[in-house]
Amino acid sequence: MFSTDQKSEIDAARAAWAETRRTVVPAAEEALYAPVPVLETGFVRLVDYMGGDAAIVQGARVSYGKGTRSTSDDRGLIRYLMRNRHTSPFELAVAKFHVRAPIFVTRQWFRHRTASINEYSARYSVLEKEFYFPRPEDIARQSASNKQGRGETLPPEAAQHVLDLLREDAGRCYDHYLEMLNQDEAGNVIDPDRPVVARELARMTLPVNVMTQFYWQINLWNLLHFLRLRADAHAQYEIRAYADAILGLVERWVPHTFEAFRDYMQEAALLSGPALRALRAVLAGQEVDLQASGLSKREVSELVAMLPEIGPRLRP
Amino acid sequence: MFSTDQKSEIDAARAAWAETRRTVVPAAEEALYAPVPVLETGFVRLVDYMGGDAAIVQGARVSYGKGTRSTSDDRGLIRYLMRNRHTSPFELAVAKFHVRAPIFVTRQWFRHRTASINEYSARYSVLEKEFYFPRPEDIARQSASNKQGRGETLPPEAAQHVLDLLREDAGRCYDHYLEMLNQDEAGNVIDPDRPVVARELARMTLPVNVMTQFYWQINLWNLLHFLRLRADAHAQYEIRAYADAILGLVERWVPHTFEAFRDYMQEAALLSGPALRALRAVLAGQEVDLQASGLSKREVSELVAMLPEIGPRLRP
Amino acid sequence: MFSTDQKSEIDAARAAWAETRRTVVPAAEEALYAPVPVLETGFVRLVDYMGGDAAIVQGARVSYGKGTRSTSDDRGLIRYLMRNRHTSPFELAVAKFHVRAPIFVTRQWFRHRTASINEYSARYSVLEKEFYFPRPEDIARQSASNKQGRGETLPPEAAQHVLDLLREDAGRCYDHYLEMLNQDEAGNVIDPDRPVVARELARMTLPVNVMTQFYWQINLWNLLHFLRLRADAHAQYEIRAYADAILGLVERWVPHTFEAFRDYMQEAALLSGPALRALRAVLAGQEVDLQASGLSKREVSELVAMLPEIGPRLRP
Amino acid sequence: MFSTDQKSEIDAARAAWAETRRTVVPAAEEALYAPVPVLETGFVRLVDYMGGDAAIVQGARVSYGKGTRSTSDDRGLIRYLMRNRHTSPFELAVAKFHVRAPIFVTRQWFRHRTASINEYSARYSVLEKEFYFPRPEDIARQSASNKQGRGETLPPEAAQHVLDLLREDAGRCYDHYLEMLNQDEAGNVIDPDRPVVARELARMTLPVNVMTQFYWQINLWNLLHFLRLRADAHAQYEIRAYADAILGLVERWVPHTFEAFRDYMQEAALLSGPALRALRAVLAGQEVDLQASGLSKREVSELVAMLPEIGPRLRP
Structure with missing residues (x-):
């Protein structure tokens, strides 16, 4: 998944420690930069964070002034804030992720408007030959009861046929992409006498399961909102896989908030x-x-x- | 581009007049609901609006209180507001559009986070067999000077070859899409004994030049910001075509603001x-x-x- | 509360009808421009709207494509969208209000960041001699159980004493304000030989119960979020009075949404x-x-x- | 300005160093937590930061892929991004400030909607007896040419008279505030037989030059936008004093960005x-x-x- 160069970049980043006066969360430091594999060819990495459970508590105490100084411990205060949807202290913690995911997943992802995104540009650079293909056990029928969901898994042969179609389309479209760009997979010019089609045009033939990359920065409250929707059983399996990987990183970074999120958001139910x-x-x-x-x-x-x-x- | 049903829906909407006490802009009413064709298979329609030049002026006068009552005419005040980037009165006007565009265009479009979007869901429904194919004269080489732009047009034969590749990929991918869905183009089941793959899975084989549809609502200030970036020579030709169509609608809806936008934003230059x-x-x-x-x-x-x-x- | 001029402006606006092709909601038209009194010296007026229950339903049907065409009636679909927090169709309806409220209320109000605001500027114009003074029955003790709430009403004499203090402070501060501005209540210069202090400086002596005015535009989803928090028993009484007045206007404008809001947001409870x-x-x-x-x-x-x-x- | 307790809290925070793998900016670390005095009784402190010039460059390089790997140095790339208003890499850096400022300044400040704010609550806690009073040389006439600005400074005696009025109002209003709260300045109950008026009510008599406190977190792009407007000659002097103090901190934290901001935003001019x-x-x-x-x-x-x-x- 990573080239040797990228691996040594990650190793170098993980090996470089420096002194700071800022809040440090040791478990987040431990996770920093290391890719968590998702969907075979994808990943999520935590590449920066600001604040943590302690900063949330401190932010809340500013609002309440001397009032809360001694009333409750950090865990209790965080649970109180979450239960009552006092969102602003959670906005004070921020995380930045580096993600590789298929385009159809990013189209759902980027509907969340309260994040900062820097995505790899297919106008500027050539997309790599990396696609998402589901595992056979994830290829399922259209659900009969849920108009936007999956039902039971396909029989192995039928699943294999779907995979064959997906692989054939991805392969041929990518070949045509390179043909238009007049380059081979290593980036060498194929025929110096042929024109190179503009990258912004050539890319239009690639299917939406091609992989793209982006940096994604979001404050903790908006991140939890994203996770509640995308780690949910109604979300498409593929984005759920990313949400679950991020949840694992959130648990290490802000354990009290994670626990409160689980009790008061994820497992909570709304009664009309x-x-x-x-x-x-x-x-x-x-x-x-x-x-x-x-x-x-x-x-x-x-x-x-x-x-x-x-x-x-x-x-x- | 439109089915008979859709055409009569549009005609019916255009024929239905009612009385309102709200600000009415006759030229916007004239444009309402009628599709403006873009890129052959795409379109933009103005489907609702709120406010207009008059509402912007009124909003500005609230801020200034009695101060401005008589100072300047509407056109002059709008030009003053635009020149000095007093953005909040322009936020008081809102437009809603219905758009059909290729997915790769929407990916640029939706990076603008300050709008409300309702997009056709390919988890819920089947995408139509509508793709964007550039006209031969729009198929160009990669620019040598501009890493994210196009250079000169391809020779006719080379352009035709590119089009052949694009059409072949779109056609075959769409065939496979229907095959996975076990339905023909009219929506009939092909083989009742074969499984129907979940729509959210099958769609992953479609290339990014497939057409999608969405409602897009945005306030006028954020719309102008979008237009400055996307009706610009640096924007990709395809999204520029949409921005130009929208500019034409904006000119009819808010003519003073349009003129001020052209003079103080579009044609203006920043000197460091x-x-x-x-x-x-x-x-x-x-x-x-x-x-x-x-x-x-x-x-x-x-x-x-x-x-x-x-x-x-x-x-x- | 309104000058004769303002009253005839409102009457003129209400008398001016025009033809439109847009969605019209007769009950909203009936309410348009008419001030709803709040807190004696304050008011809320609906001054524009876009869309309504019908537009919400139409927006949702775009997302679902042919899928929902006939499944459910409008009321049922709106209730489904609200219950499942499908927020984007509700963003397609927009309302604009004109509000007069005390500064301490606007400080809570403007913490909601997802609205467009045009406020009367005290740098540009002179603030009127309008203050909020609570009714005696609204003057209450600090709550013992709730650190940010009110307890029981004060005895009449003690309440009267509070009112006396508030009136004395407001009166004297406003006198000093005019003295610095070197003008009388009618706006005439008091002493041509004395300097006029800058308005942006003089206003700093006014207490936070002085009235200000603003235009406030917000989409329906964000409006409902505001109303859930501010029409709630935990909100300060004064902002709740405004939220209740707005709720009354919302009920007339989008009755199905209002009903769904009440059942699934306002009266709903979250179980951890x-x-x-x-x-x-x-x-x-x-x-x-x-x-x-x-x-x-x-x-x-x-x-x-x-x-x-x-x-x-x-x-x- | 700070109590002994607060001073030792700050000293303790500044003395606590820990190891991190994240980007560290030594000059920002040096500034961290230390208050920068503003307007005598106010201050700004940098209390956290994420990223820096290096993170901006790295974010930009993700978008451009291999394209830019070696083209330009960091300073040149940052200048290019700023000149062309490529805003998203600047969003990847975030700063958090702790501010004490008069209410009338925060009312201008909080109109910037793209930040996270945690403010001291006057419903929850008692406001301290801290007010802003301008220096005599900052007390100026209403500008004749600029409807929202100041002209020349008042003569010393007239300025002294303004100050006397401001101090008298602040003093008496605060006395009445404490009287309603039935407590003295040290927080002791004055008369156990008298009721304590709710804090949310009593505070309404305080003038808008009373000091409040808040945490303010914002990404670098939005921060620069704030600074361009608020460190500008058209901004009110009092908020400009805060903007200038923040600019000093920004210069230490992201020196390349600061320089590019100065050249391409602050000193730049727009030609229509x-x-x-x-x-x-x-x-x-x-x-x-x-x-x-x-x-x-x-x-x-x-x-x-x-x-x-x-x-x-x-x-x-």
Whole structure:
């Protein structure tokens, strides 16, 4: 995945220590620069960070003035801030990642507008021959119930056929790309008498599973928002793989925040007003008449999925 | 480009008039909903707007209170605001567009983070067989001087060969896309015994010149910023074609702002501190020693490109 | 609150109807321009809008393509979008308000960064002699339990004393303001031989309950986020009064969205992962040992406040 | 300005060094945590930073891929990026400041929406008895030519009178504030039988020259945009004092960027299309007829202010 040059660059960066007066998080330092592989040909690396759990706590204490000086420990305060969605202290921590991912994944990724992005330019440089091909076990049918999701895995032969098509398309499109650029894979000119088509034009024939690279910088609150959506079961598997890798880095960098995120965002559930009223009636020992509850069928099934124990107490 | 259904939808929308107390701009109403063709298979339509030159002036007058009541006419005030980059009144006008464009163009487009976007989802629906293929005269060599630009047009035969490659790739990739989806172009199932691959997977084989659609809403200031960058000679020709089409709509909607934009943003030039000092010396009748001026070679050539008449007065 | 001039301006705006092809919401048209009084000397006016429930639905259908064409009615789709926090279609509707409010309220208001603001400038113009003074029944003690809230109302005499202090300070500071500006309340020069202090300096003596004015434009999603925080019981009463007035306008403009907001945002409650597990145990007929549940004391009391019926089933 | 406690906190922070693999900028480390006094009772402190000139260069090189590897040195690349407003690499550097400033300054400051702010809460805590009073030499007349600016300094006696008014108002308002809070300056209860008015209410009597504190985090590009507007001669003197202090810190942290900012943003001038055409005619040795030039009177005087040497060549 990395050339020898890139590997020694990473090793050199990891070997260079310096003194700082800033907040240092040893576990983040340990992770710094090292690539975490994702989807075979992709990766995520933490390449810089600012602040940590301690900086979040300090930022919150500025707002509260002397008020909180001694009230609660750091973990408790972070959990309080997360539970009550006091977002501004979390904005004070920032992380920067280096990512390699297929274009169709970056198209979902960059819909999050609150980050700074520096992406490899295919107008300026030639894209490498790196594509994403799913593992056979990740090639699945269109879901019947979920219009934007996958169902069960394809039988091995059918999956192999899909892979053959994907590999054939990627290979031929990339060959044509190089042909238009009049260069071989090593970057040498093929025929000095033929013209070199502009890179910004030639690249238009590459499929969206070609790999691109970018630097991505985001504050912690916006990062958690991204992770809640993209590490979720409704997200496409491929971006979820990246979100999961980033979650692992977040856990090392800001462990208290990570734990609060899990409890109050990731595993938390939202009860609507009508659902809350139905639940209270059930807890009070009443049977709930669904038709009178104001809950739609879909909401009822979402409620039962969240609280299976409530099912028998609902009257259709 | 449009199906019969879509055409009658547009006609119906254009035929439906209602009464409003809001600011109405007749020339914008005239343009509303009608598609402006771009790049053969693409288009831009203005589908909603809020405010206009009058609303910008009114917003500015709130800030200045009684102060400006009578000082200047609307055109003069708008030019003053633009010249001095008083951006907030321009934020009070908003436009919404419906766009069809190739994916590689949207990737540049969506780097502008200050807009609201609703894009057609290729997880949810099947992409149509619509691709962008450049006209032969737009197929150009890689520029030698500009690493991210195009040079001269290719000879007709070479251009035709490029087009053949692009059409072949698009065609075959789309065939494979349908094969994975187990459907024909009309949307009928090909073989009920074969599995339908998830749309979110199958689409990964489509090249980035496939067309997508989106709604794009943006306030006028951010729109002008977009247009300055994307209607510029340094922008890739394809996105420039869209920016030019949008500029035409902006001219009809907010004519004073359009004129001020042209004079103070589009045709305006930035003189650096060192360039300004060199220019003042020239105007004072002195010859300017470039080595002492602090200007790099590149800056000197940029300055001469902007003010060709200054060339003879510079001493290398 | 309004001068005769301003009243006739509003009347003229309300009397001027024109034809448009854009989405029109009759109930919003009815409300347009008319001030809704808030806090005696303040107001909120809807002065422009773009889109409505119909535009939200249309924006969502672009994303889903042919997929949703017939699945659900508008109300159901809006409720689905809100429940699942699909925010981008709500961004397609925009509202613009004209507000008069005390400075200390605007300081909370403008912390919401996703809006466009044009505020009356006290560098450019003279601030009017308009202050906010609470009604006696709104003057309350510092809350003992809530470090940033109010407790019970003050006894009438003590409340009157507070009001006396506020009125005395406002009056004298404003007198000094005019003295520095060397003008009387009607704007006439007091003494032509005395200097006029710069407005940007003189205004620094005015207390934060002086009234200011601004135009505020925001898309519907960000507006709902603002309303959830500022129409909430934890918000300061004074900003809540503005949020409630805006909610009334939102209800008229986008009734389906308003209803969904109330059910899925305003009245909804978030259950943390640990709280959810405790609740499931209770529903399954078990007693829950709080010490083993991972819930802090504060979380338990929040849970009991939300679901009072659960109280007897928890074992301390 | 600082209590003994705060001073030892700062000393402790400055004494604590740790090892990091991240980019370290020694001159920024030297400045870290130390307050820079502004406006007598205010200050700015750099309390964290991420990246530096080196990180900007590295971010840019990601975009350009192998293309730029060896083309230019860091300083030249940064100047190129700044000159051409390639903003995204500058977004990769971030700074965090701790600021104490008067409320009327923060009201201008917080209009910049692209920063993260954690401000001391006057609902939660009691504001200290710290106010901004201008030095006599900063107390000036309203400018006659500039509706939002200051003219010449007041005569000493008149300035002293202004100061007396400001001090009297601040003193009495603060006394009333404490009276409502039923506490003395040391925080002791005055009369246990009297009620304590809610802090969120009592604070409304404080004038806008009372000091507040906040943490402010912003990326370098947005910071430079802030500095261009607020370190400018048109900005109010008081916020300019803060902008100048921050500029000093920026110079130490990112010296190449600072220099490029000065040359290409701060000292740079924008020439409109019509002004450019007039200038070219002058350089070609022609006299320019202003009436035919399309330049307004105001634009002509702006042009002459920028290039005084051009004056004699313009024909009114």
